[in-house]
Amino acid sequence: MKQHDVRSHLPHQLIHDVYVLLDDGDRRALAHTNLTPLEFNLLLQLDLEQGQRLTDVGAKLLCVKSTITRLVDRLERDGLVRRNPDPDDRRAQRLILTPRGAAVRAEALAMHNAAVERRMGLLDAEEQEQLTRLLLKLRDGLAADLAAQQAIEAET
Amino acid sequence: MKQHDVRSHLPHQLIHDVYVLLDDGDRRALAHTNLTPLEFNLLLQLDLEQGQRLTDVGAKLLCVKSTITRLVDRLERDGLVRRNPDPDDRRAQRLILTPRGAAVRAEALAMHNAAVERRMGLLDAEEQEQLTRLLLKLRDGLAADLAAQQAIEAET
DNA sequence: GTATACTACTTGCAAAGAAAATCATTGCAC
DNA sequence: GTGCAATGATTTTCTTTGCAAGTAGTATAC
Structure with missing residues (x-):
């Protein structure tokens, strides 16, 4: 950092760095199951019985x-x-897990949970709580900021 | 969240959400200059005089x-x-900013700084400091974890 | 000094994702 | 009911990125 060093940039930069590291770790944890983080997250949303719509x-x-x-094309192919x-x-499709999908999901979930536990365990319980509180505040504020920005764009 | 709800998942998830929101905001802040966040970050690394190698x-x-x-192809074309x-x-190339690049960089930096200040300002100074401390610890731990994982992979 | 390994960069290819256009269906106004 | 806007999903096209292979130049071993 040099002339563009503004104080707020440090946490901003850190969130980026931490995100990259976490995402990389997620990919590693899921590599055995041949799922990307996005595919995994989609499976997490699903259910064996009544499905959700793609939207x-x-x-x-x-x-x-x-x-x-x-994404669903790929998962359905597999x-x-x-x-x-x-x-x-009749326009909508309901997505459900196949038994095979449920098995893969369970396996991926176990590996993912273990990886998340291990890596977030770098912070003790109190630190995790602090972090959660700060990030919640930030997230909600950012979501509001985004909504405001979109409102401005909609006007023009 | 339901059966896959492990406590550590909350901060993990929040980092993801906050990252997405920040990244989206960065894109908006840079939209006027036609730069993506990656292109902007590359410009930030550069200098008018002696350049750095692509690697x-x-x-x-x-x-x-x-x-x-x-990325450099695009920026050079522009x-x-x-x-x-x-x-x-003779294998290496040194990257330098053109005067035009420097101007665009300055403009983008100003807008980016303003956006970062505004959004990180959602947390007060003390909170930003706390967040920084926690993320630093997490980042360094994750980097070490990654190195350990890579060492394991290298063995097999 | 020649062979070998390494490094800096580029290129071809494929995957992931976004945007816009399209199609079919639904719901609302009247 | 008929017309029209809104919605759910897909298709087409484009951009961005990573991986693997290739080229050219450098450094090391002997």
Whole structure:
């Protein structure tokens, strides 16, 4: 850091660095199951019985619909999920796990949990709590900021 | 969250969410200058006089060399940077800013700084300090964990 | 000084994701 | 009911990125 060193940049930069490290670790933890973090997160949303619509999943995973379509294409090709027609809306598809998908999900979840525990264990319980509190505040504030920015853009 | 709810998951998840929000904000802040966050970060590394080699920049930006090659292709096409031959090593290229690149960088930096200040200002000075301390500890621990994982992989 | 290993960068290829256009269906106004 | 806007999903196209292979130059071993 040099002439562009503003105090707030340090936490900003650190969040980036920590995110990169965590994401890399997630990939490693999931490598055995051939899932990317995004695929894993999608599986976590699902359920063996009544499924969710693609749009809902997209909203939770913060990505656009076309991304979800492709993602589900892959997972369906690999036999982990299935698209079921929605009985109430013929446009919609309900996503459910196959038994194979549930097994893969369970295995991935176990490895992921172990990895998360190990790495977040670098902070003791109190520190984790502090961190959680600070990040919650930041996240909610940022979400509000984003909404405000979008409102400004919508005007113009 | 349901059956996969492990306590450490909350800060882990929050870091992800905050990262996404910050990254989105960075893109917005830089949108006027037509730079992506990665391009902006590359410009920040550079200097009007003696340049750095692509490999060095890649190490700082945590991406592979081919990514840097193409990134620089774009920036050079747009006239923001120039590849200068390295006098000491004919394989290497030294990257320098053009005057135009320096101007764009200054403008982007101003907007970025303002956006970072505004958004990190959601936390007061003490909170920012706490957050910094926790993230530093986490980052260093994660980096060590990563190195350990890589050592294990190298063995097999 | 020649062979070998290493380094700096580039290129070809494939995967991931986003944006915009499209299609089918639904729901609302009247 | 008919027309029209909104919604759910997909397809097409484009950009960005990583990986692996390739080229050119450097350094080391002998």
